[in-house]
Amino acid sequence: MSDGLEDVVAAHTTLSDVDGVAGRLVIRGRSLDDLAGRMAFEEMVTLMLGGLLPGLPEGAELQAVLGAARASVFPIVLRASLPAGLSPVEALRTWTALIPDGEDAGTAVTLLAAPAVFTAAAVRRARGLEPVAPEAGLSHAADTLRMLGGDRPSAAEAAALDAYLVTVADHGLNASTFAARVVASTRAGLVSAELAGISALKGPLHGGAPGPVIDMLDAIGEPGDARAWLEAALDRGERLMGFGHRVYRVRDPRADALKAALRRLGADSARLVLAEAVEQAALAILRERKPNRPLETNVEFYTALLLEALGFPPEAFTCVFAMGRTIGWLAHAQEQIAGGRLIRPQSVYVGPRPMQAA
Numbered sequence: 001m002s003d004g005l006e007d008v009v010a011a012h013t014t015l016s017d018v019d020g021v022a023g024r025l026v027i028r029g030r031s032l033d034d035l036a037g038r039m040a041f042e043e044m045v046t047l048m049l050g051g052l053l054p055g056l057p058e059g060a061e062l063q064a065v066l067g068a069a070r071a072s073v074f075p076i077v078l079r080a081s082l083p084a085g086l087s088p089v090e091a092l093r094t095w096t097a098l099i100p101d102g103e104d105a106g107t108a109v110t111l112l113a114a115p116a117v118f119t120a121a122a123v124r125r126a127r128g129l130e131p132v133a134p135e136a137g138l139s140h141a142a143d144t145l146r147m148l149g150g151d152r153p154s155a156a157e158a159a160a161l162d163a164y165l166v167t168v169a170d171h172g173l174n175a176s177t178f179a180a181r182v183v184a185s186t187r188a189g190l191v192s193a194e195l196a197g198i199s200a201l202k203g204p205l206h207g208g209a210p211g212p213v214i215d216m217l218d219a220i221g222e223p224g225d226a227r228a229w230l231e232a233a234l235d236r237g238e239r240l241m242g243f244g245h246r247v248y249r250v251r252d253p254r255a256d257a258l259k260a261a262l263r264r265l266g267a268d269s270a271r272l273v274l275a276e277a278v279e280q281a282a283l284a285i286l287r288e289r290k291p292n293r294p295l296e297t298n299v300e301f302y303t304a305l306l307l308e309a310l311g312f313p314p315e316a317f318t319c320v321f322a323m324g325r326t327i328g329w330l331a332h333a334q335e336q337i338a339g340g341r342l343i344r345p346q347s348v349y350v351g352p353r354p355m356q357a358a
């Protein structure tokens, strides 16, 4: 048995390969460096799902179909009232559960489109604002930002969101993707697989970390205070959010892709200076304290800064992660369905046995 299934191989995939020693991410035969900042969400959908979902359109037709799908799910946020106090990711999960299940291309397109509508509506709901209806003719990234803020974004802002969504689209057999594959293997349908993915993603050890990164930066405040604050957090037994990874033993390549997107966006330079000071101090302290466990910057650290610069509040960062990762969840679900076998591992019973009759 392997604690946390570390190093256990549970699938063969043609989708992505995470090389944790070299710090490389390959997606469908291409390096992340060739993808992030160079293609839009729609093109990533085609790269990942092409050949896996018969009937999935490409190019301008895909953009139009996604736009129509955003419009088709918008009534859900108007009709389905939510209990007070739900976080944006809980709202995303609840509204997603109202989509009828299926394994066809139409269901997949709806699931690719829906998180943008639900995320923007959840953020606006938390701010006491009415949701903004989708504009079907826009690109997926541009319309997401428009539904969030009410105005059309600049081309640079839409490009930055595209860079983020492409960067996080897939990453081997991470916890949420594995959860999605397990559910898909039961043939429960793509909506059920998506719900499993969202549920696993929301934990702070997976996709729930970037919000706390912002809390950390805000609490530190000044670059000169980073070291003392980080030392105190570790002394309290806390983990530093945005650092460490199950697979990477070197820097997560997605961190650099997102930092480059942040620079292209021309984001607040004082914030970037603070973040770089915190990153350098954290890496130095972690090396001192955990000399035998390489703990490097992971994707969540610069995710926090990029999504903050685009106007998303920290409590919605996980929803935006889900927007991008839905591509990977669906591709893995389709691969699992095509492979055909139910995922059903064994456990070793270590509890008491019934008494033997004398």
Ligand code: ACO
Pocket (backbone or CB within 6 Å): 004, 204, 205, 206, 207, 209, 238, 239, 240, 241, 242, 243, 244, 245, 246, 247, 290, 293, 295, 298, 299, 300
């Ligand atoms: N800060 C401080 N110490 C850490 C950190 C961290 N961020 N991450 C790991 N460690 C320490 C642990 O305390 C442990 O020390 P010990 O052996 O002395 O007890 C050791 O490193 C190994 O930790 P594990 O929990 O076994 O490592 P695992 O591979 O299971 O965890 C994880 C990976 C969950 C990402 C972890 O590094 C972590 O909690 N990071 C902070 C949260 C975070 O950034 N999550 C986002 C991950 S990226 C993503 O999922 C998209």
